[in-house]
Amino acid sequence: MSRWEPNARGRLEQAALELYGERGFEQTTVADIAQRAGLTERTFFRHYADKREVLFGGAASLQEALVSTLAAAPAAAAPIDAVAAALGTAADLFGERHAFARRRHRVIVANADLRERELIKLADLSAALADGLRARGVADPAASLAAEAGVAVFKVAFERWIEESGERDVAEVIRESLAELKVVMAGG
Structure with missing residues (x-):
C-alpha cells in the first residue's frame, strides 16, 4: 500500500x-474496511474515530449548515419558516448521494445501537436549531417546538426520499412534508 x-x-x-x-455492521471490523479500501x-483512524463514524461523520457538517442557514433567514420569518429554510440546505449536502443515503439507512435500521446513535444525532440537531431560534429572539417553548417539529419533518422527509427513486430533490420532499405538517396542525 502506498x-x-x-x-x-x-x-x-x-x-x-x-x-x-x-456481513452486517457487527461482523465488520476496521481492519476489514481498511483492507477493502486498500x-x-x-x-x-486518521479519518474516523471508529467504524460507527463512517455512518455519522457528516452529522457535524449538516448541523453547521442548517444552523448557519437558520441564522441567515429573514428576521421577519416565523420560527417554523426559518427552520424550513434551514432544512432546505440539506439538498446541497445530499444532492447526488441518494444511493449512499439509502444504503446507510438500511445499515442503521438493522442495528439497535446505530438507531440509538441516529436518534442522538437528531436530538443534537434539534437542540442546535432551538438554540439558533433563541438567538433570533424566539422564546421558549416556541423555539423548542419549532426545532423539534422541523427535525420531525426532516426525519419523515428524508425517509420518504430514500425510499423513492432519487429523482426528486430532497428539498422538494422536505417542503411537501412541512406543508403536510401545517395542514395537520390547522386541523385538516
Missing part, C-alpha cells in the same frame, strides 16, 4: 457500506 492514497475518506466510506451490507487501519 503512503498516500487519493480520496481515502471516500474509499473507506464505500468499503464500509459494502461490508456492512454484505488502505491501512492507521489511515482509517
Whole structure:
C-alpha cells in the first residue's frame, strides 16, 4: 500500500457500506474496511474515530449548515419558516448521494445501537436549531417546538426520499412534508 492514497475518506466510506451490507455492521471490523479500501487501519483512524463514524461523520457538517442557514433567514420569518429554510440546505449536502443515503439507512435500521446513535444525532440537531431560534429572539417553548417539529419533518422527509427513486430533490420532499405538517396542525 502506498503512503498516500487519493480520496481515502471516500474509499473507506464505500468499503464500509459494502461490508456492512454484505456481513452486517457487527461482523465488520476496521481492519476489514481498511483492507477493502486498500488502505491501512492507521489511515482509517486518521479519518474516523471508529467504524460507527463512517455512518455519522457528516452529522457535524449538516448541523453547521442548517444552523448557519437558520441564522441567515429573514428576521421577519416565523420560527417554523426559518427552520424550513434551514432544512432546505440539506439538498446541497445530499444532492447526488441518494444511493449512499439509502444504503446507510438500511445499515442503521438493522442495528439497535446505530438507531440509538441516529436518534442522538437528531436530538443534537434539534437542540442546535432551538438554540439558533433563541438567538433570533424566539422564546421558549416556541423555539423548542419549532426545532423539534422541523427535525420531525426532516426525519419523515428524508425517509420518504430514500425510499423513492432519487429523482426528486430532497428539498422538494422536505417542503411537501412541512406543508403536510401545517395542514395537520390547522386541523385538516
